[in-house]
Amino acid sequence: MNAINCIAERMSIRSFKEDPVPESTLREVLTLAGRSPSYKNSQPWEVMVLSGARKAALTVEMTRLLESGAPQTPDLADPTSWPEAEEGRIHSLYQKRKETTGIDLADPSVIIRAKKANFAFYGAPHALYLYQDNSLSLWSLFDLGLFAQTLMLAAQAHGLGTVPQAFVTDYAAEIKQFLGIPTQKRLVLGLSIGYPNMESPANKLKTDRSPIDDFVRFVC
Numbered sequence: 218m219n220a221i222n223c224i225a226e227r228m229s230i231r232s233f234k235e236d237p238v239p240e241s242t243l244r245e246v247l248t249l250a251g252r253s254p255s256y257k258n259s260q261p262w263e264v265m266v267l268s269g270a271r272k273a274a275l276t277v278e279m280t281r282l283l284e285s286g287a288p289q290t291p292d293l294a295d296p297t298s299w300p301e302a303e304e305g306r307i308h309s310l311y312q313k314r315k316e317t318t319g320i321d322l323a324d325p326s327v328i329i330r331a332k333k334a335n336f337a338f339y340g341a342p343h344a345l346y347l348y349q350d351n352s353l354s355l356w357s358l359f360d361l362g363l364f365a366q367t368l369m370l371a372a373q374a375h376g377l378g379t380v381p382q383a384f385v386t387d388y389a390a391e392i393k394q395f396l397g398i399p400t401q402k403r404l405v406l407g408l409s410i411g412y413p414n415m416e417s418p419a420n421k422l423k424t425d426r427s428p429i430d431d432f433v434r435f436v437c
């Protein structure tokens with residue numbers, strides 16, 4: 218699969234087959250992700266790959282925290298407001314997701330169900346956590362974003378599906394303790410990874426993008 222196909226065909230996958238991914242494939246995907254550019258080649262990324270009993274236990278723990286009403290402890294704060302253009306795009310996504318999957322993320326009661334599906338890593342056989350030292354600057358956060366995208370494209374090239382997940386960092390303090398990640402690390406992103414179940418309605422959502430003239434200015 219060439220790079221253009223990988224970029225064009227990647228989409229967030231929210232239903233997976235149970236089949237585990239061979240460790241050699243996960244290693245290849247992570248090796249390719251490690252080719253990402255970074256500020257002064259500092260490579261400010263650390264990854265935990267979770268599978269099997271440990272992943273299942275984390276799902277139980279995050280669900281317990283949610284159901285107990287425990288306060289969230291994310292290392293990256295949830296946005297509280299958005300500029301108009303971005304807010305409009307989020308609204309369009311919610312509308313489209315409601316039409317395609319019946320999930321209305323604007324409805325607070327649905328959010329609980331959606332969070333539980335996130336905490337179960339949408340049935341994926343593996344979950345990845347991306348983290349880095351919290352003394353690193355915003356540039357390093359940017360670098361970790363580049364790493365995440367390279368990882369998702371490399372996974373796509375291997376026939377794997379992924380979804381980046383902020384929700385699975387809601388309880389960062391507890392998750393880090395559970396996984397033995399030092400407190401001075403910031404837990405930036407979770408990702409589910411596995412073979413996509415393309416029969417599922419959850420994977421029927423192909424999101425829109427704004428036309429480039431909405432966000433590009435050619436100047437000469």
Ligand SMILES: Cc1cc2nc3c(=O)[nH]c(=O)nc-3n(C[C@H](O)[C@H](O)[C@H](O)COP(=O)(O)O)c2cc1C
Pocket residue numbers: 227228229230231310335380381382383384385406422423424
């Ligand atoms: C930083 C980040 C956090 C995200 N968090 C979640 C999440 O918690 N749960 C989820 O289902 N999708 C999550 N997504 C996926 C986005 O909703 C998705 O990328 C966006 O709607 C565009 O759709 P696409 O990935 O299918 O192109 C996240 C994406 C990013 C980049």
